[in-house]
Amino acid sequence: MARAVAVAAFFACHGIAAVPAQQLDNSSVVRGIDAAVQARIESIAGYTVTEHYAIYRNNDEVHPVSEMTVKTTYKKETGKSYAIFSQSGSEILRKLILRPLLDNEKSINLPGKRERSWFTSANYEMKLKPGGAQRLDGRECLALDITPRQKAPNLIIGTLWVDARDYSIVRIEGTGSKSPSMWTEPTRMMRQYANVNGFAMASRAKAESNSFFFGRTILTIDYRDYEIQLRPAK
Numbered sequence: 001m002a003r004a005v006a007v008a009a010f011f012a013c014h015g016i017a018a019v020p021a022q023q024l025d026n027s028s029v030v031r032g033i034d035a036a037v038q039a040r041i042e043s044i045a046g047y048t049v050t051e052h053y054a055i056y057r058n059n060d061e062v063h064p065v066s067e068m069t070v071k072t073t074y075k076k077e078t079g080k081s082y083a084i085f086s087q088s089g090s091e092i093l094r095k096l097i098l099r100p101l102l103d104n105e106k107s108i109n110l111p112g113k114r115e116r117s118w119f120t121s122a123n124y125e126m127k128l129k130p131g132g133a134q135r136l137d138g139r140e141c142l143a144l145d146i147t148p149r150q151k152a153p154n155l156i157i158g159t160l161w162v163d164a165r166d167y168s169i170v171r172i173e174g175t176g177s178k179s180p181s182m183w184t185e186p187t188r189m190m191r192q193y194a195n196v197n198g199f200a201m202a203s204r205a206k207a208e209s210n211s212f213f214f215g216r217t218i219l220t221i222d223y224r225d226y227e228i229q230l231r232p233a234k
Helices: 002-013 026-043 091-108
Strands: 016-018 044-057 066-075 079-089 124-128 134-136 139-148 156-163 169-176 188-196 199-211 215-230
Touching (some): 026 044, 026 124, 026 156, 026 169, 026 199, 044 091, 079 091, 091 215, 139 169
Antiparallel strands (some): 016 134, 044 066, 044 215, 066 079, 124 139, 139 156, 156 169, 169 188, 188 199
């Protein structure tokens, strides 16, 4: 009884309301996720989005010490490029954290490499969590434990929530499967997604890390003003 009360309190605090359990087959759910990811890949030729990056230090998550706003352009044939609109605060942190982050995003989104980061069964072992569907961010979702099939800083060990109707991604939370460097602990990450023109697109992200040089550092990313270019229908 006490455990049930504790679980209910956790869901209430995090805006998640449990939905009555139903029989679900792990294999069919994973196939649905793979199909949803593939449909998004095949449909989107490119997009632009405005991204706002903010860095916070130690226990202050109100006043950013460094910020940057960029316009990101993604093209399926070439990957990502960035144009910086504005920046303020610590130049050192932008140089050591934000610019390497953008360079890494360019690298992992190159054709032939980005496939390794997709949330699909080719890259992750996925196991449906018991308890049936849950209400998360106003949507009926299924939760799965995910473990990457190889270790990399951008691959997450944690939980993946997908829409129970179309299996599109709703949220990801977990820890990087590999530390970015010997001086840094694995990064704790969260990314939320919104339905934009029928596709799951990132709406907010948060990463928290502890390092020998910087201590506790929190990075947030807010995404807005998507413009999506679709591939011509076959």
